[in-house]
Amino acid sequence: MPLSPEQQAEIDAQRGAPQSTLRTTAPGMEKHLYTAYPVLDHGFVRVIDYMGDDAAICQAARVSYGKGTKSVSNDAGLIRYLMRHWHSTPFEMCEIKLHVKLPVFVARQWIRHRTANVNEYSARYSILDREFYIPAPDHLAAQSTTNNQGRGEALQGEEAQRVLRLLQEDSMRAYDHYEEMISQEGQQGLARELARMNLPANVYTQWYWKVDLHNLLHFLRLRADHHAQYEIRVYAEELCKIVADWVPAAYGAFEDYRMGGATLSAKGLDCIRRMLKGEEVTQETSGMSKGEWREFQELLG
Template sequence: MPLTAEQQAEIDSQSNLQIPTKRPVSPGLEAMLFKALPVLDHGFVRVVDYMGDDSSIVQAARVSYGVGTKKVSEDRGLIRYLMRHHHTTPFEMCEIKYHIRLPIFVARQWIRHRTASVNEYSARYSIMDREFYIPEPEVLAAQSKINNQGRGDVLSSEQAAAVIHLLKQDAQQCYDNYETMLKPAEEDGYGLARELARMNLTLNSYSQWYWKINLHNLFHFLQLRIDPHAQYEIRVYAEAMLKTLQAWVPIACEAFEDYRRGAVTFSASMMQVLGKMLNGETVEQDNSGLTKREWTEMMQMLAPYQTK
């Protein structure tokens, strides 16, 4: 379901508005307003509205009015301090609202983040479009043998082609039957209620929603969904959203990338092991006091920084 003519007309009208304001404005995000960032084959992310900017975070932290006389460098230091020490409430002073078009199976995974206000396209009132997510061959992978919720090796080109054929065939067939159920009897259909006919749609059908969230909870969402272990289909949405944050709150986003996205967490027992290693002691999994899984995870976190 691409943008309707009415939606596009509304967007064009809003884009041309020039409204003076005394509120904080982010020039970077203003330039991105109403522009859809393409995601997957038919999806997109676009910013509809926002409130606040980097100065709003600083203002809340200092409990003051206006930006004051502080230097930008001091603001940056404060924001980085807040992020580093998990002082989260100042980040809640900023909010952003997105219009997102996404496959239904991605939406069902996404909705588990219960920290946003959501209004989704309703197939009880409207008819869904004939449009489906069909993966590229390089993202079709077998079930991982070590991770019950992840992917393993990429399928061969022959297997991938067969899977894509099945996905297209099933989606089209289910949609054909969906249309037949909706049609009135005089058009050789059944006149079934939309709220019932929708059950026949495949999970790769596209839906869309408005999704509003504060910056603190958005950072948490991105930390989980931009991780390399997150499912590819939701990760690409998170990466598109990160671009909007880089334009909106560049200082806070820089702190997020340093202290959240690019950081790792060691347990107390892992820190003891690291201390022994730094003191020159030879530590193996058997004498580390860590479980095999903990040891493997710690070694994976250290691998990028080890010299051969």
């Protein structure tokens, strides 16, 4: 189950005891506080705390840039200007603290975003639960033939069943041995910090993750992209919904300029200019490598 009874009781208690505050709150975020949103088969993401809103971004920008921003007549316009011109520090004025439950192999991808504060559940002091990520059949895929780090077509029929059986059996066997190795009453056993090394990478862990909005948006730009691995992408997509309610103007600008926009190289921009003049441009005349040209063609649709 995604939430333990103790965690659910804690959430119910927190949501049932609202407190008054003088600080700025974001109504869209208030409705998300403490609520655990399920992700994958046993995971979740929930907001523990946050600071700031769209107005905080503008407030910081106007302090930083002074009279130069007076011509911007509204906050949404200022935020779009900041996003468009890659001004990052005003977005750092907003922060969010999350509680995330996720498979270890997803956590190892996630932790590569080193611009956050992280505190992970310790398997040195506590015993991990018997919970493993087992993909749904439609997410069991073969290795891509064109992308060394991606997936190809989904496995079918008996092959899919064979792989699922191996995943389930190996996970359970590893956990059985983990339990057997841990020190039990009447036997010496192995220290928890050593016994955990036998567990597979699909076992679930949990952590608190605190990050500012600028670095969170960078995380979302990479991990909510359709090229990202499915198992981390679904967490990013859930976070996108939360951020859209928290800072709607900032998220709208982010969708427009980052998620929906594109960055072109000098060669790519030159090719577009030549195409607009009616010139037929090919990979050979573009000055791009085959890989660059393929990505450029995908960008143009």
